[in-house]
Amino acid sequence: MSGDSLSGIAAPLNRWRGQLQLSGREQALLGPELRGLDKQLERFKTGTLRLAVxxxxxxxxxxxxxxxxGEEKFRTDVAHGCTRKQATAPWPHQIPGLGPLLLVDTPGIDEIAAPARQRLATKLASGSDLILLVLNADLSSPELEALEVLRRSGKPxxxxxxxADRWTPQQRAELGDSIQRRAGKELQLIWVAAAPRRAELLSDGRxxxxxxxxxxxxxxIQLLELLQRQGQLLLTVNSLHRAETFSRRLxxxxxxxxxxxAQGLIGRFATLKAAGVAINPLAMLDLAGSAAADGALVLQLCELYGLRLHSPQTKKLLQHIGQNSALMGGVQWGLQALLGVLKQFLLLAAPASAGLSLAPAAPVALAQVALAVHGTRRTGRETTKQLLLAAHRGPSRPAALLRRLRQLEPSANNWLSQQAPWSPSPLP
Incomplete structure (x- = not known):
């Protein structure tokens, strides 16, 4: 990744973080996530890359x-299970454009329950730039569960x-086929012997x-080649992903x-519009009043969330409001035409039906009211969704920077393809 591309991402990302304002309640609820984000941005600044096992x-x-x-930095024991918490050590290799390389050891995953295992895998993935899933046999259920979590993180x-010293070449081939069949052919499998041993017969027979x-x-060799080629890109992708995840949570x-x-505000506007539609005899005034009410609702929701709509979202919302108004007007004109036919029929029936010609007015008014309420609630939910999407995707925000990175560095798609696009939870 070129220096110009990196600066084009780093500067707006740091600016977004500097402008991030959280209330006291948000700081209390999101404090750990915010501290994790700041650690990641600091590593991005210093070029510190973490490789975890x-x-x-x-x-x-x-x-x-x-x-x-090449030396004993991490504790090992024949009894196994020596690592109780994460431990780190610097890997003394200089990669152009990067700072320190840190190797991270983690506790075993099969001694904890599945929910805790998933949390550990998620935490590990969020704080690492490159992950090695170490096996000594075919994939077990805990390893498959952890692999799915790690895969969704989008990390290499x-x-x-x-x-490797304990298996014959044929056994390695068969075991490798089984592992990749279960894990996925796209994941590379590398054989190692981290601490090989050989039986030796002493002179005394022991x-x-x-x-x-x-x-x-x-x-x-493969790790260092990857870091040489794409180390900067790894740090950039992971920093943006950490920032985008925090933006979603916020x-x-x-x-x-x-x-x-928001629900109370939408309800009040729905009631106001319903009352106006019910008592107003002119269809054109109904349409104008409905559009004005929905427009005011959009502005009130903007103020409530403290967010501004960008022009594409504004255009989309105005189109949505216009469609709702046109739908209500079309149904209303149709109902009024039906009402006119009924009136003519009743007038021709007999003078004894005096007053009955007004009977269809009640269900027509109720239908208009129901349509107005539904349209306003729909507008309110759509406004809320578009406001939050605008805040999430706006210029210089992490989601927009990720899109820019995909364009600048197509290879980043290999890691980002597992991450689903975000959409806010709809109001009930």
């Missing part, structure tokens, strides 16, 4: 990291099969296990906080 207890995660480092992911040199060079929180007030 993930997997079950005893698969050799710590041994693999020690083998990549390698499958690392540890223990057998001892002798440690051999680790066999991790293929993995090391907007959803604001929607929830103002939901009751």
């Amino acid at each position: 993930f997997g079950r207890v005893g698969v050799g995660k710590s041994s693999l990291l020690n083998a990549l480092l 992911l390698f499958l690392v099969a540890n223990g 057998v001892r296990s002798k440690a051999l040199a680790p066999e991790v060079e293929p993995l090391k 907007l959803e929180q604001r929607l929830q906080q103002r939901q009751q007030a």
Whole structure:
């Protein structure tokens, strides 16, 4: 990723963060997410990239990291399960355009319940730029669950099969086929031997296990090549994704906080418009009054959420209001025509039907009222949705910067394709 492309993303992203204003309640509710975002943006600024290992207890995660480092930085034990919390160590390789490279060790995933396992996988993915899922056999259920969470994060992911020294070439081929069939052919599987050992017969007849040199060079070469080519892009994608995730959470929180007030506001405008339609005998005035009421509702909702509509959203909403008004007017004209026919029929029937010619007016008025209420509520829900989408996708916001990044660096789509586009939860 070129320096110009990076500066074109970094500057507006930092500006968005500087202009981010949270209420006291929002700071209390979203404090951990905000701190995580700030840590990510600081790493983006310094070029600090994190490579994390993930997997079950005893698969050799710590041994693999020690083998990549070439020294014993992470604790290992024959009893397994030594890693109780995340641990980090710098990987002494200089990548142009990047700062420190950090290797991250994590606890085993099979000693915790499924919900906690998913939370751990989500937290790990959000705080890492590159992930290694370490295996020492075929994929287990906990590993498949974690793999699905990691895949949805959109982070680059390698499958690392540890223990190459314990399998024959044919066994490795069969096991590799089974792993990739279950995990997906698009994920690359790399065989390593992080801490190989060989049985050795001593002169006194005893057998001892002798440690051999680790066999991790293929993995090391691929990791460093990837970081050379796309390390900056990785940091940029992950920083934007972290910022966009926080933007979603903030907007959803604001929607929830103002939901009751928005529903009350929409209800009042629906009542006002219904009353006007019911008592007004002129169809053209009904149409004008309905459009004016819906337009005022849009402005009131903008003020309630403290947001402004950009021109594309404004145009879309005005079209929506016009469609609602046209629908109401068409139905109203049709009902009035039917009312005229009924009136003529009743007048011709007999003078004894005096007063009955007005009977159809009541159901017509009720239908008009129901249509007006439905149109206003629909307008209110659509306005709320478009306001939040405008706030989420507006210029210099993370979602817009992600779209720009996709255009500048098409290879970023390989990581972003798993992430579904956001749409705010509709008002009930």
